[in-house]
Amino acid sequence: MSSIVPVILAGGQGTRLWPKSRSARPKQFIDLIGGDSLFQRSLDRVGDAGRYSPAIVITNAEYRFLVAEQALSAGIEVGAILLEPVARNTAAAIAAAAHLALASDEDAVLHVLASDHLIDASPEYFAAVDAAAAAARDGHLVTFGITPDRPETGYGYIAMGEALGLGAHKVAAFVEKPNLERAEEMLAKGGFVWNSGMFMLPARQFLAECEKLAPEIFAASRDAVAGAHRDLDFIRLEETSFASSPNISVDFAIFERTDKAAVLPVSFDWSDLGAWDAVWKGQxxxxxxxxxxxxxxxxxxxxxxxxxxxxxxxxxxxxxxxxxxxxxxxxxxxxxxxxxxxxLAKLLKADDSTRALTETHKTSYRPWGGYSSILMGERFQVKKLFVKPGKKLSLQKHHHRSEHWVVVRGTAEVTVDGKVSMLSENQSIYLPLGCTHRLANPGKIELELIEVQTGSYLGEDDIIRIEDEFGRS
Incomplete structure (x- = not known):
């Protein structure tokens, strides 16, 4: 029997958890409830090699290094990191993962998971996973339905139909997020579950339904995978093909139209952490x-x-x-x-004066570490840089600014116009305008330094990369 292939969707932006969640580092990659990020928790749930194959993670190019670094930190092997060139919602993403999985296993069963849900990985949860996999191997497209314990208006609902065996039921209908009165009616009547956005899908049958019901999505995802290319540890889907897919969810494209949809009612602890009240309930x-x-x-x-x-x-x-x-x-x-x-986050993003508050934090993360903005004024800026052990920044130069670096912790290897210097704590170096330079951390502890920039323009786009181990231009 083929193992289950986890497919983790990690491209969302989580605007309802502003100001912590922002487009540069959305909710799946931050610590919301103490400990690991939600993405790392998702990886941990699919880390059992006896049940799962290595995961396929689908994200956009901006988050590729976050995905790679957090997977490495969690100690979980990832089978593939698929990069979407443009956002096309869940239908195209899942179809691309199905095409990729079938290339190595014609009987692949996909467990599709959102990377930003909070789930108690209890024995009851894994029993539900195994039951859903059995139903999927029987030809059903299975969605997990959470048994409601309150009249929730923030979730969609699924009406359960006739029993299919294995604990699953036919899907009778999907219900959009209801008002409170409708939610109370469904809770009192019974037979309705919350739509969790988690699926268990036999890849071949899913793609067959996709080809029949959403042929444009099928063709776009197939061609995007066929034309994909490797970029370091990532797989970049072919842009023109993927962009031709309709921008639509898998619910609308497939599940609301297929006669193979099934729902498995479950009652393990689950939350999509979609807003701050859900975070409060989870703490x-x-x-x-x-x-x-x-x-x-x-x-x-x-x-x-x-x-x-x-x-x-x-x-x-x-x-x-x-x-x-x-x-x-x-x-x-x-x-x-x-x-x-x-x-509110949309209103902030629409205003030029507040747009940055929805996009970036004062601390920005990079594959080598990151930096925090400390102080900015006319023609100067002060930052704190932190570089992970063994990592180095790109070989680069600037047209509009010079820089001063002061090491406050660790050891810095600094290259300026081909000359290499080693700096320890309390030592500094000046980088004149236009020089070719690089910073590296050859030590075993994190390197921290203060950077003072001076010049006529201090934007991040005044970086001319000459050489970069992370493939950035």
Missing amino acids: ERDAQGNAISGPAMVSNSTNSLIVSDHAHVVVDGLDDVAVIATEDAVFVGRLSQAQNVGA
């Missing part, structure tokens, strides 16, 4: 119902979520609030109205 809370993360204190307050990355937050005399504080932005709002954050 430990004190006797007053408050969940606190980071430097914060509450007084005379109840049923609230306080998250801070930097400043010490004090909340007094409030109920049902979310306070999310990062280095450069603070959100304060009703926790019970947390679904509004996504709309």
Whole structure:
């Protein structure tokens, strides 16, 4: 019997968890509830070689190094990292993964997972995985339906039809996110489950349905995989073919139209962490119902979520609030109205003066480490750089700025116009305008240094890369 091929969808941007989740580092790659990121937790759930083959991860090019670094950190082998040249929703992504999986296993069964869900990997969960795999091998396209415990308006629902055996049922209907009255009716009536967005799919049957019901998606994904090329540890899907696919979810393209859809009702702990109220529900809370993360204190307050990355937050005399504080932005709002954050993030992105708050953090991550912006003024900028052991930045030069580097921790190997210097703590070096230079960390601990930039233009696009081990231009 073929093992299950995990397919992890890791390209979403998670705007409803602003200001922590931003397009440069969305919610699947950040620590929301303590410990590993949601993506790493997803990798860990599919790490059992007795049940799973190495995972196929689908993401966009911007996140490729985040995926690779977090997989390496988690110690989980990844079979392939597929890079989408453009976003085309879940139908095209899953179809591309199915074509890739079939190239090495004609009986492949795909377990499709979102990378940003919080799931308790309990024995009950894995029993559901095995039951869904059995139903998939029997020819069904299986979706996991979460047994509801409240009239939730933030999820879509599935109406269960006749029993198929193996615990699964035919899908009678999909229901879009309901209002509260409709959600209460479905909960009282029974026979409805939440649509989790997780699937178990026999790859051949899925693609056969895709070819029949969504031929443009089938052809676009097939040709994108056929024309794909290797780029370091990644597989880049062919852009023209993939871009020709309709931008549509697998629910709309396939599941709502096929007669092979089945739903497996399950009751393990699950949350899509789609908004801050879901994060609050997933955390430990004190006797007053408050969940606190980071430097914060509450007084005379109840049923609230306080998250801070930097400043010490004090909340007094409030109920049902979310306070999310990062280095450069603070959100304060009703926790019970947390679904509004996504709309607010769109408004911020539409304004030139606030767009950056939805795109990047003050700390930006790169495959070699990253940097934090400390201070910026007219014709100068101060940053803290951190470089992982054994990593090096690109060989580069700038047309509009010079730089001063001061080492505060570790050892730096600095190349300036072909001359190599070794710097230790409290030593510095000047990089004149236009020089060719490179920074590397030859040591065993993380390198930290302060960079002072001066010049007429200080944007990140004033980097002329001459040589780069990560394939960046």
